[in-house]
Amino acid sequence: MIAEKTQQHAQPENLPEAIRHYIGGRSVDSVDGSTFDVIDPVTNKPYIKAAAGKKADIDAAVAAAKKAFEEGPWPSMLPRERARVLNKIADIVETRGDRLAEMESYDSGLPITQALGQARRAAENFRFFADLIVAQHDDAFKVPGRQANYVNRKPIGVAGLITPWNTPFMLESWKLAPAIATGNTVVLKPAEFTPLSASLWAGIFEEAGLPEGVFNLVNGFGEDAGDALVKHPDVPLISFTGESGTGQLIFANAAPYLKGLSMELGGKSPAVVFDDADLETAINATVFGVFSLNGERCTAGSRILVQRGVYDEFVERYAAQAKRVRVGLPSDPKTEVGALVHPEHYEKVMGYVEIGKSEARLVAGGGRPEGFEEGNFVAPTVFADVSPEARIFQDEIFGPVVAITPFDTEEEALELANNTKYGLAAYIWTNDLKRAHNFSQAVDAGMVWLNSNNVRDLRTPFGGVKASGLGHEGGYRSIDFYTDQQAVHINLGEVHNPVFGKAD
Numbered sequence: 001m002i003a004e005k006t007q008q009h010a011q012p013e014n015l016p017e018a019i020r021h022y023i024g025g026r027s028v029d030s031v032d033g034s035t036f037d038v039i040d041p042v043t044n045k046p047y048i049k050a051a052a053g054k055k056a057d058i059d060a061a062v063a064a065a066k067k068a069f070e071e072g073p074w075p076s077m078l079p080r081e082r083a084r085v086l087n088k089i090a091d092i093v094e095t096r097g098d099r100l101a102e103m104e105s106y107d108s109g110l111p112i113t114q115a116l117g118q119a120r121r122a123a124e125n126f127r128f129f130a131d132l133i134v135a136q137h138d139d140a141f142k143v144p145g146r147q148a149n150y151v152n153r154k155p156i157g158v159a160g161l162i163t164p165w166n167t168p169f170m171l172e173s174w175k176l177a178p179a180i181a182t183g184n185t186v187v188l189k190p191a192e193f194t195p196l197s198a199s200l201w202a203g204i205f206e207e208a209g210l211p212e213g214v215f216n217l218v219n220g221f222g223e224d225a226g227d228a229l230v231k232h233p234d235v236p237l238i239s240f241t242g243e244s245g246t247g248q249l250i251f252a253n254a255a256p257y258l259k260g261l262s263m264e265l266g267g268k269s270p271a272v273v274f275d276d277a278d279l280e281t282a283i284n285a286t287v288f289g290v291f292s293l294n295g296e297r298c299t300a301g302s303r304i305l306v307q308r309g310v311y312d313e314f315v316e317r318y319a320a321q322a323k324r325v326r327v328g329l330p331s332d333p334k335t336e337v338g339a340l341v342h343p344e345h346y347e348k349v350m351g352y353v354e355i356g357k358s359e360a361r362l363v364a365g366g367g368r369p370e371g372f373e374e375g376n377f378v379a380p381t382v383f384a385d386v387s388p389e390a391r392i393f394q395d396e397i398f399g400p401v402v403a404i405t406p407f408d409t410e411e412e413a414l415e416l417a418n419n420t421k422y423g424l425a426a427y428i429w430t431n432d433l434k435r436a437h438n439f440s441q442a443v444d445a446g447m448v449w450l451n452s453n454n455v456r457d458l459r460t461p462f463g464g465v466k467a468s469g470l471g472h473e474g475g476y477r478s479i480d481f482y483t484d485q486q487a488v489h490i491n492l493g494e495v496h497n498p499v500f501g502k503a504d
């Protein structure tokens, strides 16, 4: 069985010899020549080397991006011209969807069908911001007879983009698309666990006609390349997605430079199932909500709060369904849960599975799935009767592990839902209209889905409250983050001011 699996787990063809930086339109090694090993999560064996960027590499990338911003055509091009390039990028991403998904799945362990979905989303992000900048209008204010005032929206400069490993290419697109759509130039620092798919960007951008120096990429570790980007004085903006702890550190490191910061951080989102909910749909959705993307999903509904009247039935049916979720090789189109990204992360998740066994009642999973003796495979794991003090209730596990907790009243449900440091998403399952809205509005979450899974509308705000983030992106909020709105005031009448030093 293992031999058969290894055969099916073939490395994608025609991989580059190594993953390099991309600076000022050229693919380059690190200034000091250093590299790091990238492993594949099914075997945990190194399969490619990536350039390990440090301060000198970031300096070179920022210098290239700054030059392109100050001297290049990109920031002052008409929105329509920039939108044409963005649409071409979307077209190319779409036509390379299969290749992209194959590389992403191999590198990250995400199931291939889900990686393909993420590739489509990446294309859609570029199309969406292409549309938005063409339709963009800015405020103008009239003070009759006295003033006309308007907003002169300007790109800011070099944007530093720092991304995590869970859906690498899509999350990179989520920052790249609005940053460049608005006329900025960028330095992207992708996650060190998953640098493979990011190596496709340079070719895509070149083919689409993005001017040299607008896009730059430096691979490497957070504490080296990421840190140097955060502390670079010529980078006025940092858009970061990652853990809340890393966000806190970046916030402190950016403070001396007074940078613009957008922080998309961790989550421990509740899915609240009232006893009047459509149980079948709620079970299907909450199974998908925590086990899709291997549970490595910031908006995962990883705490399910269930009203007492349907609690026992819910737990029983949920556990049975979780046991049927197909764990498999990431490359297999039938796979629903693949391999976790890295052995370090696997150890963390397995650590929580063990903690959970001492804190609550295990009703599904709880270890390695049968037949997967190596690699970062975790059986979909369900704990019931989880108390709010439990670590598996409070901490973000970021794997296929879910905590189910009973409640009696709506007040208790709200208290439980809000009882963590996080506030990213919430999912509410009820057919009571008033309760649905009142509960949604009261819950501490940046995003709420009512009788629905996480289905995004790209125009809506995206972001969290409390430890889940700072600032919102999504739709025109992304445009706001990546631009300065300069107010220009024009006097139309007499100059209005008291005259100082007037001659008598």
Ligand code: NAD
Pocket: 162, 163, 164, 165, 166, 171, 189, 190, 191, 192, 220, 221, 222, 223, 225, 226, 227, 230, 241, 242, 243, 244, 246, 247, 249, 250, 263, 264, 265, 266, 267, 297, 298, 299, 396, 398, 424, 464, 468, 469
């Ligand atoms: P992480 O914080 O470890 O790393 C994220 C990125 O930050 C990586 O590129 C890393 O190299 C870099 N980094 C690390 N230390 C740094 C430093 N000192 N200075 C600058 N950069 C640094 O997060 P991760 O483990 O890659 O990702 C998982 C986390 O991301 C989870 O907490 C998840 O909830 C969160 N996430 C949030 C969202 C959201 O939109 N809210 C989306 C996806 C993932």
